[in-house]
Amino acid sequence: MDRPGIIAENVGVRFGGFRALNRIDLEITPxxxxxxxxPNGAGKTTLFNVLTGRLQPxxxxxxxxxxxxxxxxxxxxxxxxxxRSFQVTNIFHNLTVAENIRLAVQAxxxxxxxxxxxxxxxxxxxxxILAATGLQARAAxxxxxxxxxxxxxxxxxxxxxSDPRYVFLDEPLAGVSIDDIHRIKNLIRSLTPRRTxxxxxxxxxxxxxxxxxxxxxxxxxAIAEGxxxxxxxxPLVRAAYLGASV
Amino acid sequence: xxxxxxxxxxxxxxTGALAIVLVALPFVLPSVTLASELVVxxxxxxxxxxxxxxxxxxxxxxxxxxxxxxxxxALILLHSNSGSLVAVLAAAAMAAIAAAIVGFLxxxxxxxxxxxxxxxxxxxxxxxxxxxxxxxGGENGLTGVPRPPIVADLGVLAHPQAVYAFLAAIxxxxxxxxxxxxxxxxxxxxxxxxxxxxxxxxLGYDVRLFKIAALAFGGFxxxxxxxxxxxxxxLAPPNTIEPExxxxxxxxxxxxxxxxxxxxxxxxxxxxxxxxxxxxLWPRWLMIIAFLMIAIVLFLxxxxxxxxxxLIGRWKSHRARAVSPEPVDG
Numbered sequence: 028m029d030r031p032g033i034i035a036e037n038v039g040v041r042f043g044g045f046r047a048l049n050r051i052d053l054e055i056t057p058x059x060x061x062x063x064x065x066p067n068g069a070g071k072t073t074l075f076n077v078l079t080g081r082l083q084p085x086x087x088x089x090x091x092x093x094x095x096x097x098x099x100x101x102x103x104x105x106x107x108x109x110x111r112s113f114q115v116t117n118i119f120h121n122l123t124v125a126e127n128i129r130l131a132v133q134a135x136x137x138x139x140x141x142x143x144x145x146x147x148x149x150x151x152x153x154x155x156i157l158a159a160t161g162l163q164a165r166a167a168x169x170x171x172x173x174x175x176x177x178x179x180x181x182x183x184x185x186x187x188x189s190d191p192r193y194v195f196l197d198e199p200l201a202g203v204s205i206d207d208i209h210r211i212k213n214l215i216r217s218l219t220p221r222r223t224x225x226x227x228x229x230x231x232x233x234x235x236x237x238x239x240x241x242x243x244x245x246x247x248x249a250i251a252e253g254x255x256x257x258x259x260x261x262p263l264v265r266a267a268y269l270g271a272s273v
Numbered sequence: 274x275x276x277x278x279x280x281x282x283x284x285x286x287x288t289g290a291l292a293i294v295l296v297a298l299p300f301v302l303p304s305v306t307l308a309s310e311l312v313v314x315x316x317x318x319x320x321x322x323x324x325x326x327x328x329x330x331x332x333x334x335x336x337x338x339x340x341x342x343x344x345x346x347a348l349i350l351l352h353s354n355s356g357s358l359v360a361v362l363a364a365a366a367m368a369a370i371a372a373a374i375v376g377f378l379x380x381x382x383x384x385x386x387x388x389x390x391x392x393x394x395x396x397x398x399x400x401x402x403x404x405x406x407x408x409x410g411g412e413n414g415l416t417g418v419p420r421p422p423i424v425a426d427l428g429v430l431a432h433p434q435a436v437y438a439f440l441a442a443i444x445x446x447x448x449x450x451x452x453x454x455x456x457x458x459x460x461x462x463x464x465x466x467x468x469x470x471x472x473x474x475x476l477g478y479d480v481r482l483f484k485i486a487a488l489a490f491g492g493f494x495x496x497x498x499x500x501x502x503x504x505x506x507x508l509a510p511p512n513t514i515e516p517e518x519x520x521x522x523x524x525x526x527x528x529x530x531x532x533x534x535x536x537x538x539x540x541x542x543x544x545x546x547x548x549x550x551x552x553x554l555w556p557r558w559l560m561i562i563a564f565l566m567i568a569i570v571l572f573l574x575x576x577x578x579x580x581x582x583x584l585i586g587r588w589k590s591h592r593a594r595a596v597s598p599e600p601v602d603g
Contacts, residue, residue, distance in 0.1 A: 081475070105477030113475070119468040130465050133458060134477035141486075143459040146283065189477055 030057035031092020033078060033109070033193060033223075038087035040073050040247075047073045048084070049247045055193070058220035062234045063227050064258075065244035066267070071227045072114055072197055074244065078225070079111045079195050080104045106135060108192035112182040112199060114227070120171030124162050127170050127181060128153050131188020159214060160184040176207040183214065194218055195225045200233060212237060235259060243267070283456040284449065287535045291448055294538065295441045302546075305433045309505045311545045312437070312444040317498035317518075318525035319537035323451055324491040325523075326531030327460065329467030330484065334375060334391035335522045337398035338368040338492040340514020342499025344402065347415040347509035356424045357504055361443065364500035365493050372492020376485040383470075395519045402514050414510040418503055430504070440501050447497055451534050454490065463487055495522070524562070528569055530576020539578040 033055040040048040048070045055061050055078075063071050076082035078089060080101035089097045091107055099107075119127050132151045133139050139148055157163045160180040165173060170181060179199055186194050196215065200208055208230070216237045218224050228234050234241065235255045243251040243258060245267045251258060258264055298308040317339055324330040345364030349355055355363070379390040402409045409415065420430045423439060430436050454460050465473045466480055474480050503509050512518065521544070529540020544562065551558035573580045 079475070100474070100479075102474050102477050102479050105475070110477075111475055113472075117469065117472045117475070119465055119472065121468055122464070126461070130461060130473075131476050133461070139458050140462050140478065141459055143454045143457040145458075146456060147458050147461055185472075185476065 030192065030223075031094075032056050033225075034090045034092075035074070035078065036088045036090065038074070038077055038084045038089065040070070040077060040082065041085045046247050048077070051087070051244075051247075051249055053242060053249065053252075055223060055225055056240070057192075057223050059239040060216065060219045060224045060226060060237055061240045061242070062238040063225065063242050063244060064229075064231070064234055068246075069244040070247040071244055073247075075111065075195055075197055075225070075227060079109055105189050105191070106137075108189075109195070110186045110189050110191035110193070111195035112186040112197055114197040114201065116175070116178045116182055118170045118178060118181055118185065120169070122170060123167055124170050124173065124181060125153055125157065125166040128156050128162075128184050128188055131185040132156070132190075135189040156184045156187055159187070159217075161210060176203045176211075179203050180207070180211060180214075183211070187218075191222060193223045193225065197227045198229065199226070200228055200230050208233065283452055285452070287533065288449060288452060291535065291538065292445060295445055298441070299434065299437050305437050306505075307545070307549055309433070309437045309440050311542050312440050313498055313501045313505055314522075314525060314541035314545055315538045316444050316447045316501060317495055317522045318529065318541040319447060319451060319534060320491045320494035320498065321522045321526035322529070322531045322534060322537040322540075323455075323494065324487060325526060326533070326536070327455055327467065328463045328484065328487045330487065330491075331388050331523070332391045332488065332491065333388055333516075333519045333523065334372075334379075334395040334398075335491065335495040336514065336516060336518030336520070337375070337395040338372050338495035339499035339502070339518050339522065340398060340402065341368040341371050342496030342501075343503045343509045343513035344409055344415065344499075345496070346500035346503040347418045348408070350418050350421065350503070351415065354421075356421050357428075357430060357439065358423045361497065361500040361504065364503075365497040368496020368499065369489045369493035372495070373485055373489040375492075376488030380481045380484040380488070392516070392519070395516045399511075399514050399516055402511065410509075412511055414508060414513075416508045418507050418509065420504060420507055436505060440505060443497065443501060447494060448534050448538070451494070455534070459483075459486075524566055528566065528576060530573075530579030532575055532579040532582065536576050536578040539581075540576065543577060 035051055035053040038048055038051040051074060063074060065071055073082065077084045080099055080103065083098060088095055096104060129151055132153060157166055160183060162177060162180060162184065165177060173181060183196060183199055186196065199211055199215065203211060212233050215224060215226065238255050241253065241255060241258045242249055243264050250267060251261050251264050295312065298311065299305040302308045320335050321332065324332050342364045345367045346360045349360040349363055375394045379387055382390060403411055422429045428439065430439060462478055462483055466483055470480050499513055502513055525540040525544045526537055528543055529536035547562065548558065551561055569576065575583060
């Protein structure tokens with residue numbers, strides 16, 4: 028298969044006595060924008076952590092096509108084309124914006140990362156990502172000095188640095204101003220179908236607008252999955268999550 | 274910031290300054306032996322400066338690798354016909370391998386637990402040296418270590434001046450190599466790990482492997498310093514592998530400041546010269562070092578060199594502000 032999907036089989040995560048995830052089955056179809064929604068504490072980020080390798084599940088398996096990657100570390104999965112951004116902005120605050128992205132690009136060039144006898148390679152493709160995320164003008168600034176919205180854009184830019192096939196974005200719009208929402212939304216949509224995007228987001232308007240497929244989590248279980256139209260019409264979802272506002 | 278700042282050009286102004294200082298030292302100091310001692314500890318402190326400043330790893334085990342370098346060089350010189358250079362490099366390589374093994378076991382833990390593990394290994398090394406009395410000479414150390422020419426018949430190390438020249442050359446190369454690593458792609462990864470190891474992992478860097486490599490390089494530098502110490506003294510005393518050696522190297526690094534390799538030279542210089550001066554005045558001179566350490570940590574968190582750099586930076590931006598009408602952000 029040219030582009031395998033990411034498959035979660037019967038995934039469960041327990042933290043002590045607490046069941047964060049319970050028997051989750053999920054298939055991420057290549058080229059799709061697949062959103063994961065649900066109320067706070069539903070287990071969305073935990074599922075992300077399992078799929079991207081930050082956390083190993085207590086039970087079940089994660090596969091990339093036919094390959095079992097359940098026990099593979101996060102850094103290893105990046106080399107298979109799986110990259111992520113973080114819910115709480117997680118950047119190198121004391122390094123420049125360009126350097127943040129350069130480090131992301133360099134990470135998938137193993138020989139380059141171990142090179143110690145010369146300076147850094149200026150040919151790494153940083154400009155394209157700076158342009159896509161609208162950060163060219165701030166390239167030389169310290170990342171910590173960026174506005175919150177620009178830091179969120181940098182988060183996405185760093186996830187794109189490895190030129191991944193699968194991009195996991197954890198609440199990329201959290202705390203982003205109205206002006207920036209539209210731009211970041213278009214950026215996310217433009218990633219497919221070349222890349223597969225898995226998105227956690229609370230902004231329902233955006234999720235229903237740009238998703239190909241939506242999975243709804245509640246209390247660690249997948250209670251519904253379908254197209255945006257299916258989800259909008261699902262009475263269970265309306266009761267559990269969407270409320271009367273949609 | 275108490276850090277190796279991002280991308281100094283290589284070589285930079287401090288590379289030239291270092292060369293000048295190393296040439297001048299035997300002429301400005303009261304004795305050439307003191308200059309030799311200074312460059313030995315500059316390399317030892319550099320191993321801590323590199324690990325703490327660039328990678329953010331506080332190792333209280335660098336004395337172990339210093340000791341392995343010291344005893345390794347002594348054993349090679351006592352039992353083989355190799356020249357001084359080969360002995361020094363082989364001993365440093367042994368220390369690097371030992372550091373990689375200690376690193377492999379220690380990087381499984383972070384923060385305070387990592388520090389405790391390095392401390393435990395340093396303790397273990399000291400008692401291993403005492404236990405292996407037949408090889409190490411136990412509490413007497415290894416004495417009567419010959420000081421053969423550098424390579425074959427070239428570079429006879431008969432005079433203190435020749436010994437200093439040899440040690441200063443190694444010191445210079447160690448600093449240049451460290452600066453090169455710091456401003457390389459590998460250095461950028463180590464800096465990223467120091468800044469945010471979780472993000473570095475998520476970007477695709479095998480953080481443990483990079484930390485092990487950094488510890489091996491730190492071990493190489495410490496081992497190099499230990500081997501230089503053996504060449505300098507002509508013996509390998511037990512205090513080269515005592516846990517107190519680890520402490521001393523960390524203190525030198527912090528006094529000088531871990532923001533730049535130059536901090537190691539300044540810190541080692543300050544410590545060695547002060548010890549030389551104070552020990553003639555008062556047998557309890559270490560108390561004054563402790564007092565200075567407290568004062569520096571409280572009032573100069575960037576160390577002596579870092580604070581000097583900060584002052585130079587302020588002076589420059591002050592001048593720039595005076596010239597240009599636009600305010601310059603610091």
